[in-house]
Amino acid sequence: MSKALTAVIVDDEPLALEGLKLRLEKIPEIEVIGQASDGDEAINLCHELCPDVLFLDLRLPGLNGIEVVQSLQSDILPMVVFVSAYGEYALEAFELNAIDYVLKPANLGRLQKTVERILQRHNPQQPNNEKFRLLKALGESSGIPISELENWLESNQPLPTSFCQELVIKNSDNEKVFLPVKEIRWIDAAGDYMCVHTDQETHIVRITMKKLESQLDERVFKRIHKSTLVNINCIKSIRSLRNSESLLELGDDVHLKVSRNYSSAIQELLESKQV
Incomplete structure (x- = not known):
């Protein structure tokens, strides 16, 4: 030895x-x-x-x-x-x-x-x-x-992250449930509440956009409007509109408008993901 x-x-x-x-x-x-x-x-x-x-x-x-x-x-x-x-x-x-x-x-x-x-x-x-x-x-x-x-x-799990992986929300029965962040497609503001959209349903969360955004991985959730965040992994296509705006397609007949302040950044992001 x-x-x-x-x-x-x-x-x-x-x-x-x-x-x-x-x-x-x-x-x-x-x-x-x-x-x-x-x-x-x-x-x-x-x-x-x-x-x-x-x-x-x-x-x-x-x-x-x-x-x-x-x-x-x-x-x-x-x-x-x-x-x-x-x-x-x-x-x-x-x-x-x-x-x-x-x-x-x-x-x-x-x-x-x-x-x-x-x-x-x-x-x-x-x-x-x-x-x-x-x-x-x-x-x-x-x-x-x-x-x-x-x-x-040593495991078969996804890479850990310092960002939140689950949101604690209340369902329609006023019960607290855990919503995996990866299931979120997009989020938009409605007054003092956030509408969190998944494939299955929309959850209403009382939280500010700024605080919610700070809990999410900025590499995955991108701002496309002052009141909208989108999961970039859910974007199917992007189409240019007038006035430097654009339209995102998420599938299932969901289309989100990207304001001109964020359009170029989203376009560059999607181009960088192309093979």
Whole structure:
């Protein structure tokens, strides 16, 4: 068996620090050789011990986790794994070439996946390293955690997304039901309500257009009028009209007018989808 990778762990919460240490000690590929409770101490330990890996909390007294990494020179910078209770710093962390971003509380199974990722980076000749680089790039562009992308890769499910996949609406019996977003053909405004159209029926939802639009993937739902959104996957054809307007056909005798303010963008979008 190859020699274990050395690690320094950093957290200002004693219980969190001890819990992380105990879990890592159950993973034979990692040896914890030091621990710190603030940013300055973390930097000193990296200079003194030159660990292979740094498990680093983001919110620390003094220098925070991001500043610790920025302060370390590249020749002594270990592989960095951020361990945090807050997910909003993930993109910034990966911009610093972090190996992983683990949300607290980190269980043993999650840490084992992190260590697998560390070993792939440590041994770049391994073919799985390329998979990690691709997943990391996809995670950065989509905002989806790498761990979730890994689970997706091992499943037969569609690619996960940070956008809403279901709308919670009330049916005609005033019961809350879940409407899959992919079933929506188009949406138009009716006063303070939105009419959400599917193949089968029209649902009335009390929500503003702006808020509803923010919950939907802008690559799929495009504005064709100030009060209309359309699912571009449902468009069958487009026909030009006068005054730079156009008409979309969605099938089943459904036609939607595209105002001239949006017509050119829709035309370019459809042309880009042509083979």
